[in-house]
Amino acid sequence: MALTLTDLVEVDLGKLATSVADWKKTVDGLKTSAENARKGMQAKSDTAQWAGVNATVTREFIAKTAKEISDLHTEANSIYQVLDDGHTELVALQKQVKQAVEGDAANLGVRVEDLGDGNVRCFFPHIRGDTDERTQEQLNAKQELENRIKRILSHAAEIDSTVARALAKSHGNDAHNVGHSKYESLNDAEVERALELARKGDEMSDAELRELNRLLQFNSSEKDGEFATEFYQGLGGPEKALEFYAAMSIDGTDSEATKTRLNAVQDLQKVMGYTLANATDPDHKHHLPASWNAEFRRLGTQEIGWQPGQMNKPYGYQVLGGLLRYGNYDARFLTPIAEHVTQLHKEDPYRFLSNKPAGSPDIYGFNPSGKLGTGNDPLNSVLEALGHSPEAAEKFFTQPPTAYNEDGTAKKDGELGFGSYLDVFTDEDFEWTIDTNDTNVLADEDKTKKALAFGPEALGHALEAATTGRPYDSDDTGDAIRHTEARANLVRQIVDKFGEHPELIRRNENGDIDDATGPLYGMRGSLGDITAEYMGDFQRAMYEEGSSSDMFPTFGTAANLDPGHVQQFLGEVGQDPDAYAAITSAQQAYTADVVHRVINADGVSGASLDGRVRDAVAPGAAMAGIMSDSRADAIYKYHTAMDTEFNESAAEKQKWVDRILGMGVDTVGQRVPIAGTVIGWASEDIQESIMTSIQQDTTTEAEAEAGSEYSSGRSQAIRSAEDAVSRALVNNQEIDWKTADDLKRAARTAAGISHSDGAQWNSESDAN
Incomplete structure (x- = not known):
């Protein structure tokens, strides 16, 4: 029968600790006895001049007795080692499950029900007057907690069964014969069982x-x-x-x-x-x-x-x-x-x-x-x-x-x-x-x-890992890792390659458009993630910002991207819904962070802020323009995606908001932890803004046929820029309402112009 939640929470492991201590004393005592037997009677027996019956019966009896004492020590030591390791493991698991049930569940407002047989159910209890509506984040946290508790119980059950099996093998089935399986640790017993099953x-x-898998x-x-x-x-x-x-x-x-x-x-x-x-x-x-x-x-x-x-x-x-x-x-x-x-x-x-x-x-x-x-x-x-x-x-x-x-x-x-x-x-x-x-x-x-597309998609995953320093599907809350020279150079090579030859990643499902289609379009999702990761470098390239720029910082070594290649690259990559969502999420988060630092920087006067705010929002808005036009291309020109696919992809990109904001928290150390840092000031607000932007960034078929680079995406870029300013002003008491209005106006104007720039750049590149 599997271990239950109640079993693990309520078991008194202090008794097991006492047993471990008793076995340690037994091991020490038997070690002394075995050494005495070997150095005493066994040594004397080996050197004695035996004759008659003593030469066979007595000598054999002494040798057998000395061996049995040694075997007793071996068996006792095996039992002690297995119990000691098992106790250590179970104490740690009991601590983890108690923290999950008594701490994490309480913080989430969740109750944990023991279903027996190693299963539990986590649920939000109904509270009178409550609508019982939960956010996706709350539901995900509940499910993660439930899965974590189940894993802990499964691990505890594996330890329990391995210890029991090892103790039985150490003792054997013969009450008159000791010294059977020998273990120096619980690990020995676990390996033995795993191989026993594998054979x-x-x-x-x-x-x-299933048992082998657990081991x-x-x-x-x-x-x-x-x-x-x-x-x-x-x-x-x-x-x-x-x-x-x-x-x-x-x-x-x-x-x-x-x-x-x-x-x-x-x-x-x-x-x-x-x-x-x-x-x-x-x-x-x-x-x-x-x-x-x-x-x-x-x-x-x-x-x-x-x-x-x-x-x-x-x-x-x-x-x-x-x-x-x-x-x-x-x-x-x-x-x-x-x-x-x-x-x-x-x-x-x-x-x-x-x-x-x-x-x-x-x-x-x-x-x-x-x-x-x-x-x-x-x-x-x-x-x-x-x-x-x-x-x-x-x-x-x-x-x-x-x-x-x-x-x-x-x-x-x-x-x-x-x-x-x-x-x-x-x-x-x-x-x-x-x-x-x-x-x-x-x-x-x-x-x-x-x-x-399987191979190209896997290639994209490999490039993503190579350029970000993280597994491509790593935990969303994982640390941001600074860009090394080798990684940044690789990103530049990637952008140059596909910026110069966008047809390699182009996807034309029409068949009646004279545009070359490349086999590598399956990797565009990963190229979008790489772009999001290097958002500072891409924003620098939009208006050819100098390498010494402090307004648009890179996270580690700068990639120094070619502006022309960047525009062509983004135009192709942005046609993929996942890439589009990743780039849009990272762009808005990065722009919000730049605006926040511009407005709240020390020693910046109100008179000089208008221009700096315009500069801060312009590159991101230009990227948004490219994304809007690329989205329209994918839907109406190449017929490779639908509006719903672009909208649905946005929900999975919260990680880029947290990751980009985390990069801006501290750029000193080699690694900047996301979890626990003060990024909550804007994360949820920015994500909501991104969802709105993506869902409303649409172009009608008539506009697409007319070759218009304008869409409601331009309106959303303007709104997003204004939101970034409003967000940055929340805790700023030094800027009066009139200056605040001026700053919002500057952001709106710059965003509108730059969005049109980006859309036009992309349209012109399509025509070439």
Whole structure:
């Protein structure tokens, strides 16, 4: 039976602490007894001159007695170590669950109901007179709390069952014989159980597979890497690890697999990936040797089989790719693999697709998650891996490439014929594959386009991680990370590449417009996130602000973007609803912060404020103009999106408001924490303003046909600029109402003019 919330909250762990202390005394006493037996009677027995019966019976009895005392010490020490670690873990988990139930739930106004069997329900109790209406933020916080409590209970249950199993194995079933399984820590027992389950392979029951997943989930992130390393070593080496995962992924995605089995295998993919990332980090105290990396590369082009007489065998990279999709991998492990796979793909894009199954469900394969392909093409997998591994991604895109042989060894003095992987992927002749098992995909144009965009979308994720220093799907409340020279230079290269060749990311669904369509439009969402991250750099470029500007600060090293390329880049990227929303959210937050600092700066007189406010709102308004025109292009010119898609994308971009404001809180340290900083002064207000702007930034079909760059987006840009001034004046008692009106007027005028500028720039670039 699973642990309940009541069990964990109310259990008296003080009794367990007393038991741990008693066992410690027992261990110390038995250690002394064992040493005395070994140095005393055993030593004397070994040197004595025995004769007759004593030479056999007595000597054997003494040796057996000394061994039993030593075994008693071993057993007692195993019991003590397991109990001690278990007690420490349970105390920490009990503290966490009490904080969640008694602290966090109370702060949210939420009650927690114990449903038993490890389940709980969090809910807002009805209060008389209350409408019971909750914001999405409140509902999200409630759900996060409920999920967190369930995870804590699941972890506690895993500890409890592991301790119980280890104690039973330490003692054994023979009352007359001691010294069975030996454990130096609870970790030893957890690894033993995980491997015991893994050795069953696809014969594991659903319950056993869930147990294995829990063991990996709760131990895969240990800072010293001990569990992760011992688990992978226990599987028997790189090839055996691949064989195990291959068998499990196919078992879970087979057409006859149940939904329960598929869900469990999807979880296994994640936790095995996280565990491998931990085990392959050379900076951890415990880690796999570098030979594993070399062996994985060697196996990458070799067939992997796990059944006798197996005919259709996958290549090592196809299997490994499924694991690499999850986890933040060290660059020394991942970057060489990513380089090798990319070079193999460039040489022959279809070398890994010759053995893919046909006619199976799209979920079938070594990527049970089903996200961005079935895992047949390892290029998609390693790009997605880079998207979760910022350090590896940065080195992959910014350092000189290394040439690799077929077997994954570095090619001495090898010539690659290209200078960077950004150049490789953006070459018009680079061929992306369709990573799906569907036999009818080529006959279905929509399916083909969707599958062909998997690789470019993963490429966008990799570039996003490389330029921001964060996994592309990292926690929205994560720290803002200052831009390094390497990252900023990469952003400039990206903007130059697509600003000069916007057709690479253009999406034309009409087919009757003579505009080239590129294969990389699937990465525009990530390009929008990169733009949002570097908003200061983009705003500088709008009116060619100097590199020494203090009005539009960058967050770290400046990217020094080319203004012409920026305008072309934004015009294409802004046609994607997600990119449009990210850029609009970041732009309004950044402009609000600039206006706030301008108006509330020390030593600035009212007479000089008008001009500074105009300057502060102009770049953001120009960007808004480009976004308005790009949105109209997407809807009416290329028919790639609808108004509803642009509106719906706005709800998910709150992170950019908090992140941009967080960048402005303190630009001194290497990392600026978002959580806990004073950004609440405007966050919710700005987000509401953004939602209004996006929902009303529309152009009628008649306006679009007339080539008008004006839309209600211009009115929204004007309103947004005025709102920024009003927000900045809230706590300023030194500016009188007349000056305040002047400042609002200046903001409105500048925003209107600049929005028209931006829309016109974009329209003119469309015509060229």
